[in-house]
Amino acid sequence: MSLRARLAHLDPPPRLVDWSLFALVGLTAATGLTSFWVGHPSDAAIFWIHAVAGLSIPPLLVVKFRRVAGRVRDRRAWDRATPLSILLAAVAVAAAATGVAWAVGVVVPLGFWTLLNLHILFGLLLVPLLLVHLRARYRPLRRTDVRERRVALQYAGLVVAAGVTSAGLRWLATLFGTPAATRRFTGSRALDSDADLPVTSWVADDPDPVDPTTWTLSVGGLVGRPLELGVDDLNSTAERQALLDCTSGWYAERDWRGVRLGDLLDVAGASEDAAWVTVRSVTGYRWSLPLDEARDAVLATHLSGERLDHGHGYPIRLVAPGRRGFQWVKWVEGIEVRRRPDPRQWIAIFVSGL
Numbered sequence: 113m114s115l116r117a118r119l120a121h122l123d124p125p126p127r128l129v130d131w132s133l134f135a136l137v138g139l140t141a142a143t144g145l146t147s148f149w150v151g152h153p154s155d156a157a158i159f160w161i162h163a164v165a166g167l168s169i170p171p172l173l174v175v176k177f178r179r180v181a182g183r184v185r186d187r188r189a190w191d192r193a194t195p196l197s198i199l200l201a202a203v204a205v206a207a208a209a210t211g212v213a214w215a216v217g218v219v220v221p222l223g224f225w226t227l228l229n230l231h232i233l234f235g236l237l238l239v240p241l242l243l244v245h246l247r248a249r250y251r252p253l254r255r256t257d258v259r260e261r262r263v264a265l266q267y268a269g270l271v272v273a274a275g276v277t278s279a280g281l282r283w284l285a286t287l288f289g290t291p292a293a294t295r296r297f298t299g300s301r302a303l304d305s306d307a308d309l310p311v312t313s314w315v316a317d318d319p320d321p322v323d324p325t326t327w328t329l330s331v332g333g334l335v336g337r338p339l340e341l342g343v344d345d346l347n348s349t350a351e352r353q354a355l356l357d358c359t360s361g362w363y364a365e366r367d368w369r370g371v372r373l374g375d376l377l378d379v380a381g382a383s384e385d386a387a388w389v390t391v392r393s394v395t396g397y398r399w400s401l402p403l404d405e406a407r408d409a410v411l412a413t414h415l416s417g418e419r420l421d422h423g424h425g426y427p428i429r430l431v432a433p434g435r436r437g438f439q440w441v442k443w444v445e446g447i448e449v450r451r452r453p454d455p456r457q458w459i460a461i462f463v464s465g466l
């Protein structure tokens with residue numbers, strides 16, 4: 113037997129390789145999407161699973177590409193599904209490469225985009241492409257594909273190697289002092305401590321500056337005494353050092369000052385069945401926090417000792433420690449106490465301002 117043939121002989125059964133790739137892509141997509149909502153270290157496992165599952169994919173891709181290379185090179189062996197399969201392969205490689213490159217801190221001038229944005233884009237593309245691919249190439253997994261002990265050992269080795277690689281990538285970033293050296297468990301990197309926060313808004317959420325003479329903050333919903341406050345009614349005495357971690361990959365710890373949301377709720381008097389608080393922007397953008405967490409959040413009027421400017425949410429913006437940046441609603445005009453989270457937030461975060 114040639115070396116090549118001997119190597120191929122060691123490969124796990126083809127269908128098992130294919131189904132594992134399917135499962136791993138599903139797991140990385142699910143954890144990748146979930147990770148947008150994770151801002152507290154207690155949920156860091158989502159990111160570890162994402163890294164280990166993601167890094168388990170490339171070795172299986174190598175096995176798979178070696179298997180199908182002959183068929184792809186021979187144009188007569190192509191069928192209608194082949195071009196799509198090649199595209200899928202390219203996107204899978206791109207998703208893995210951009211993920212690894214982001215994690216180690218490779219710098220690529222992409223203008224407004226970061227490698228993380230690209231990684232997310234490729235990751236999202238991967239799922240529909242894989243489903244279409246599966247439609248054309250579906251083969252059920254057989255008992256005999258999963259019975260061998262050697263295969264179980266190979267897979268255990270794969271997972272261990274992925275975990276070691278993940279730790280190794282972090283170590284490399286630190287060793288070489290790359291931009292990823294400061295990354296948190298979310299993958300976001302530290303902004304310089306004296307740098308201005310980049311004004312970051314979703315899609316088209318870009319209102320005109322708020323006119324303080326007409327703006328009011330309403331506190332309503334499940335409260336005994338609804339409030340309507342003007343700019344001068346805001347008693348900014350609560351101070352919070354809090355870390356804003358944006359899903360586009362940066363974070364910054366800053367000093368915020370403003371009104372403790374709990375103080376407003378005490379005045380308004382939350383009803384007994386109140387359980388959630390929705391914070392709504394003049395643009396319709398909104399997010400909901402559980403009541404206890406909301407009490408301790410701050411509606412900030414000041415950032416690093418200066419009055420908020422328009423870009424950062426003047427006259428007030430939510431500061432929600434332990435939450436990702438997109439939940440720190442800017443240009444707040446409404447507080448609604450509710451029994452459940454406001455389902456409209458799921459639409460608003462995607463289309464607000466359009």
Ligand SMILES: Nc1nc2c(c(=O)[nH]1)N[C@H]1C(S)=C(S)[C@@H](COP(=O)(O)O)O[C@H]1N2
Pocket residue numbers: 309310311312313314315317357358359393395397423424425437438439440441442443
């Ligand atoms: N109303 C509103 N609030 C918003 C956003 C938005 O698009 N609209 N963007 C969020 C996102 S994605 C982030 S990271 C932070 C950024 O805050 P900054 O612009 O003050 O840096 O604001 C959040 N608050």
Ligand SMILES: [Mo]
Pocket residue numbers: 312357358359360437438
């Ligand atoms: Mo963000």
